Amino acid sequence: EDLEAEIKDEEYFFSLDELTERERRDLEHKRILRDLAQDYKKAGAREQEERKNRYYMPEEKRRKVSFGAAEGEVSSPGFSLKRFLNAEQDVPERDLELEEIPMELGGEQGRWEEERLKTASLSFGAKKEREQGMREEQERYQLILEEEEMIEFVTTAITMKGTRSEKVSPRFLLNPDQEAHALSQAELKKQSMQEVRRSLPIFPYREDLLAAINEHQVLVIEGETGSGKTTQIPQYLMEEGYTNGGMKIGCTQPRRVAAMSVAARVAEEIGVKLGNEVGYSIRFEDCTSERTVLKYMTDGMLLREFLTEPDLASYSVILIDEAHERTLHTDILFGLIKDIARFRPDLKVLVASATLDTERFSSFFDDAPVFRIPGRRFPVDIFYTKAPEADYLDACVVSVLQIHVTQPPGDILVFLTGQEEIEACCELLQERCRRLGSKIAELLVLPIYANLPSDMQAKIFTPTPPGARKVVVATNIAETSLTIDGIIYVIDPGFCKQKSYNARTGMESLIVTPCSRASANQRAGRAGRVAAGKCFRLYTAWAFKHEMEETTVPEIQRTNLGNVVLLLKSLGINDLIHFDFMDPPPHETLVLALEQLYALGALNHLGELTKLGRRMAELPVDPMLSKMILASEQYKCSEEVLTIAAMLSVNNSIFYRPKDKVVHADNARMNFVVPGGDHLVLLNVYTQWVESGFSTQWCYENFIQFRSMRRARDVRDQLEGHKTPPTPNTHIHTKSLLSLTAGYFYHTARLSKGGYKTVKHQQTVYTHPNSSLFEEQPRWLIYHELVFTTKEFMRQVIEIESAWLLEVAPHYYKSKE
Numbered sequence: 001e002d003l004e005a006e007i008k009d010e011e012y013f014f015s016l017d018e019l020t021e022r023e024r025r026d027l028e029h030k031r032i033l034r035d036l037a038q039d040y041k042k043a044g045a046r047e048q049e050e051r052k053n054r055y056y057m058p059e060e061k062r063r064k065v066s067f068g069a070a071e072g073e074v075s076s077p078g079f080s081l082k083r084f085l086n087a088e089q090d091v092p093e094r095d096l097e098l099e100e101i102p103m104e105l106g107g108e109q110g111r112w113e114e115e116r117l118k119t120a121s122l123s124f125g126a127k128k129e130r131e132q133g134m135r136e137e138q139e140r141y142q143l144i145l146e147e148e149e150m151i152e153f154v155t156t157a158i159t160m161k162g163t164r165s166e167k168v169s170p171r172f173l174l175n176p177d178q179e180a181h182a183l184s185q186a187e188l189k190k191q192s193m194q195e196v197r198r199s200l201p202i203f204p205y206r207e208d209l210l211a212a213i214n215e216h217q218v219l220v221i222e223g224e225t226g227s228g229k230t231t232q233i234p235q236y237l238m239e240e241g242y243t244n245g246g247m248k249i250g251c252t253q254p255r256r257v258a259a260m261s262v263a264a265r266v267a268e269e270i271g272v273k274l275g276n277e278v279g280y281s282i283r284f285e286d287c288t289s290e291r292t293v294l295k296y297m298t299d300g301m302l303l304r305e306f307l308t309e310p311d312l313a314s315y316s317v318i319l320i321d322e323a324h325e326r327t328l329h330t331d332i333l334f335g336l337i338k339d340i341a342r343f344r345p346d347l348k349v350l351v352a353s354a355t356l357d358t359e360r361f362s363s364f365f366d367d368a369p370v371f372r373i374p375g376r377r378f379p380v381d382i383f384y385t386k387a388p389e390a391d392y393l394d395a396c397v398v399s400v401l402q403i404h405v406t407q408p409p410g411d412i413l414v415f416l417t418g419q420e421e422i423e424a425c426c427e428l429l430q431e432r433c434r435r436l437g438s439k440i441a442e443l444l445v446l447p448i449y450a451n452l453p454s455d456m457q458a459k460i461f462t463p464t465p466p467g468a469r470k471v472v473v474a475t476n477i478a479e480t481s482l483t484i485d486g487i488i489y490v491i492d493p494g495f496c497k498q499k500s501y502n503a504r505t506g507m508e509s510l511i512v513t514p515c516s517r518a519s520a521n522q523r524a525g526r527a528g529r530v531a532a533g534k535c536f537r538l539y540t541a542w543a544f545k546h547e548m549e550e551t552t553v554p555e556i557q558r559t560n561l562g563n564v565v566l567l568l569k570s571l572g573i574n575d576l577i578h579f580d581f582m583d584p585p586p587h588e589t590l591v592l593a594l595e596q597l598y599a600l601g602a603l604n605h606l607g608e609l610t611k612l613g614r615r616m617a618e619l620p621v622d623p624m625l626s627k628m629i630l631a632s633e634q635y636k637c638s639e640e641v642l643t644i645a646a647m648l649s650v651n652n653s654i655f656y657r658p659k660d661k662v663v664h665a666d667n668a669r670m671n672f673v674v675p676g677g678d679h680l681v682l683l684n685v686y687t688q689w690v691e692s693g694f695s696t697q698w699c700y701e702n703f704i705q706f707r708s709m710r711r712a713r714d715v716r717d718q719l720e721g722h723k724t725p726p727t728p729n730t731h732i733h734t735k736s737l738l739s740l741t742a743g744y745f746y747h748t749a750r751l752s753k754g755g756y757k758t759v760k761h762q763q764t765v766y767t768h769p770n771s772s773l774f775e776e777q778p779r780w781l782i783y784h785e786l787v788f789t790t791k792e793f794m795r796q797v798i799e800i801e802s803a804w805l806l807e808v809a810p811h812y813y814k815s816k817e
């Protein structure tokens with residue numbers, strides 16, 4: 001209303017020509033603000049109306065307490081949307097200019113924006129102090145790290161609103177040593193675990209939640225990351241008797257690490273051995289038993305359970321967790337579970353999600369009620385770099401050290417895209433710390449990514465010792481799936497690794513791309529769980545607004561569907577076009593999947609499942625890999641091909657290449673090279689390892705990662721269960737290569753004048769420099785996967801003869817040649 005008045009005044013008193021450029025922009029800006037405010041008012045009213053018609057939502061309670069600025073929030077000096085947009089022209093105070101960026105915070109957006117509009121009129125109170133503070137930081141930093149360029153960040157106004165202002169509860173104290181002495185470790189642990197359970201945001205709503213579940217078959221549950229959805233809800237249900245009579249509660253996770261780690265945590269909270277009452281099941285690893293009633297599993301594993309138990313009769317509750325991730329498997333589960341819920345009225349279906357998209361889940365499940373667990377978040381200040389960072393890995397390292405020497409206690413969380421990057425970052429950090437020695441406080445550097453062995457994974461959860469600081473370098477896993485207590489600082493380079501699929505060419509590749517704004521906001525949110533936090537974005541505010549997508553595209557729309565189409569066909573679902581997809585995949589993608597399955601021999605010309613197709617579906621791997629394994633029976637080289645399949649599944653973590661022994665490691669690797677290509681090199685490594693008696697020492701001497709090998713052996717054992725008995729070895733390598741071709745004939749590349757091109761679509765691709773065939777350049781290649789980094793690289797390649805293509809895939813290649 002104030003704005004409205006101001007605008008009127010200005011319009012009344014000045015004609016537009018009389019205004020200076022700047023004033024005119026101000027006026028324009030005010031108008032934008034006014035419109036925004038009006039929109040939100042309207043939206044707010046609508047929301048209220050809708051809410052009345054809905055089931056009870058704890059959200060309403062929160063509304064009362066959470067209004068008004070939370071304690072410790074930075075007020076907004078100089079709110080300037082316009083200036084932000086024209087940052088280049090408004091030079092004077094750019095350093096300290098606090099830029100305002102619209103943030104999308106799901107359901108909280110309305111209130112957040114309102115809040116922001118209120119504070120918008122406050123102005124530059126804190127500028128002087130800030131300048132002073134920054135100078136001091138800089139000096140302190142340079143005193144310690146002379147050679148480093150400090151990264152200059154600019155801050156926004158209040159960026160993420162906190163939802164609570166009360167004091168930090170004792171367990172969040174940053175120096176736990178104060179009270180730690182009185183009790184023994186074990187006692188302390190047990191006590192603190194129960195204390196933690198009771199202190200979680202979900203705890204006060206236990207009864208309401210159970211009542212809601214009792215009353216409704218399908219319930220959507222929304223709650224901030226860390227509120228206790230994953231670990232607590234299944235326990236409440238157990239306590240309430242949902243597992244009586246041996247009925248199971250299933251809880252799905254999109255990521256294997258999350259399934260494992262959460263199961264371990266819950267087993268510990270309940271006080272049972274992991275694998276007994278509480279277990280987990282992920283691909284190639286089943287940690288459950290007859291006694292297991294609470295089962296955490298990947299969404300893919302639950303999908304597979306449909307093959308053996310199409311009505312999930314042994315489950316009383318299915319909790320589809322992390323629904324907002326919208327992985328391919330989760331999306332397919334939605335359709336299947338919605339379907340079986342109709343004829344299994346006793347089955348409870350819970351869909352849990354971070355504060356994103358819940359309305360969509362609700363409407364998909366025939367307007368199921370939404371249960372909101374009030375969040376608990378402290379405000380997070382968001383900083384952007386002034387200019388784009390050329391090397392974000394290096395920028396991460398610098399930022400971590402920068403925080404470490406200039407900022408008060410609190411742990412740091414860094415988001416990177418994958419294992420290689422994470423390892424590189426950790427190494428760099430450790431090296432820097434070693435060099436700085438006692439000049440800086442202790443910095444514990446801990447990685448977390450999917451392939452990390454579980455004992456290492458557990459480390460990220462151990463409390464930081466007093467005086468030290470922990471930095472966790474993670475993939476997206478830490479965005480919402482895992483909650484690490486004690487994080488105050490988040491460093492977000494703004495990238496993630498994404499699958500992308502070209503439905504025209506059928507090419508799938510992993511690409512490092514900018515993450516979505518929704519992701520970035522989830523990441524930032526991780527800084528505000530235990531106290532007011534800071535998020536350092538290694539990109540500019542401009543990039544946030546203009547170069548990032550609003551939300552991540554659901555995986556179903558950017559991936560090869562071969563796998564799920566085969567699975568659905570095996571479940572007797574033939575009409576895929578009319579399957580109940582939450583977001584249907586592109587038509588071409590479906591068609592292409594059918595075509596590929598036909599070419600592989602899994603479907604007949606009527607699109608029906610063949611015998612081979614059924615066997616392929618039973619193998620827990622992608623269609624091409626399963627075809628390759630099954631083809632090896634025919635070529636009588638199953639032993640070898642199974643090994644290759646197992647080694648491929650632990651891909652890229654076999655060879656160990658420490659920085660200080662690069663030459664040794666590379667020599668060791670060269671010793672494994674055999675003619676034919678990378679797959680045969682992998683086979684060679686495995687065979688030699690077997691000959692060494694699965695020796696750790698052998699691995700160590702040959703720069704091979706023992707853990708990966710052990711995992712490959714487990715995978716191999718699992719796959720072996722599906723095959724027919726072995727036969728004698730003759731020309732085994734050629735035969736293995738033939739089997740590989742039978743599965744992967746889609747992935748053929750041919751050398752022509754300009755280099756390698758894929759056969760079907762003439763796309764230019766390159767051999768990965770790590771490949772044993774990097775220099776050889778055979779005419780025909782088959783690759784295992786494409787990875788796009790600087791170029792479109794083929795990773796794991798073998799040499800083949802073109803005649804084999806005709807032999808293994810006549811219908812596919814005849815037309816072409």
Ligand code: ADP
Nearest residue numbers: 225226227228229230231232261265461483485
């Ligand atoms: P949500 O699913 O709502 O994101 P969780 O149930 O995963 O929340 O986590 C609730 C709390 O449980 C976390 O804040 C953390 O304190 C604790 N927690 C969860 N997993 C672990 C773990 N592996 N180790 C230690 N604490 C954990």
Ligand code: MG
Nearest residue numbers: 229230480481
């Ligand atoms: Mg969770």
